[in-house]
Amino acid sequence: MTPQLINPNTGAPLTQQSAQLIDSTGDSFPRVNGAWRFVKSDNYTGSFGFQWNRFERTQVDRFQRHSSQSYDRFFAVTRWNEQDLSGQNILEVGSGAGRFSQVVLQHTQATLYSVDYSDAVEANYRNNGSDDRLNLFQASVYELPFAAGQFDKVFCFGVLQHTPDVKHSVECLIRMVKPGGELIVDFYPVKGWYTKIHAKYLLRPFTRRMDHIRLLNLIEKHADRLIRAYRFFDRLGVGRIVNRFLPICDIRRTLPTNLSEEELREWVILDTFDMFSPQYDQPQRLETVAKWFAEAGMREVIPSVVRYGDGNEIYTVKGIR
Structure with a gap:
């Protein structure tokens, strides 16, 4: 059955005309x-619009010679079976450039919203x-x-922490x-x-306004010099401590390991x-996110730390309604 579209401001049903x-x-x-447009683009997610239109192919598996990270992450986290998704309606919230959209469309026969x-x-x-x-x-x-209540599966990856009210985001999902x-x-x-004793959180009050x-x-x-510094401290065996104060992403624990130097830099x-x-x-x-699931x-409710690839880990909560 096709999900009913509604006017999000009033709840009134919508029909398509041209x-x-x-x-x-x-x-x-x-x-x-x-895309059907229900909001204007000048909102708090402007950096993501800029980011994903600039790097639109970087994380999409079919454009990468050496990486299946999006596929590996999607099925490691969801533990869904590709065949079992046939004919189901799946809702993805926070799709970015479509790295996980591509996985669903290429590897399943589900319909994706x-x-x-x-x-x-x-x-x-x-x-x-x-x-x-x-x-x-x-x-x-x-x-x-x-x-409400129309989707067989709903997933939201890499998004919740970037919303103004994380608990309300969970409730809406x-x-x-x-x-x-x-x-x-x-x-x-x-x-x-120690979570926020990190270059990201120390510098973000300035960088998010830039x-x-x-x-x-x-x-x-x-x-280039930050990559060299990260690798230098990693070789010395002090990278886990020192590198958290470098203004660079965690290369060892977040990026694919088989990228070329050019791909790694991107x-x-x-x-x-x-x-x-x-x-x-x-x-x-x-435990807080798991509690919100139960309260809603x-x-x-299954909270877990999912590990995949070479040392990547993702904190997840799964719930069945």
Whole structure:
């Protein structure tokens, strides 16, 4: 069954008329560059729109010669079976350039409803728009354009910590899951008192206010020497402590290990920009997110730390409604 689209401001059903979705009062929402638009792009996710339109192919597996990281991460975290997803309606919230959209579309026969709050939807459409199972929306997690309880599976990866109200984001996602369906989220973790004693959190009060182009140029200018410094301290055996104070992403524990030097540099620039540019960065405790799932009515809640690849780890919570 096709999910019912609604006006997120009123809850009124929407019908498609040409390149618009219209409700009974005449309110309408256009389809622009492959995505139905329910919000304007000048919002707190502007850095992500800039980022994913600049690095639109970097994390998409089919454009990478040496990496299947998106595929590996998706199925390690979800533990879904490719064949079991056939004919199901899957909701993805926070799709970016479509790295996980591509995995769903290429490896399953599910129908995908993919949402992002930024104009990264345009990069997703360029990457995945040739598949007619992709339904793309620019909308807020707090005002999703779908009637409640219609999706077999919902996933939200790399997003929650970047929303203004993480608990409310979880509640809005849970509303989308049908009885018996699943929701899986991941997020940056609070591991202890030392979590925010890190270059990212020490510098973000300044970097998140910087012009996106200026910040990106600064990272590109210093990327090579930062990579050399990271590797130097890693070889000395003090990288786990010292490198957290370098303004660079954690190469050893977040990036694929079989990248060429050119590919590695691109991933480093992307992930470092992703560290410093978002408006919000709010890591959460695993038990706290699991508690929110239970309070919102999920009948089975499974918090876990998922490890995949060569040392990558993701903090996740899965719930069955």
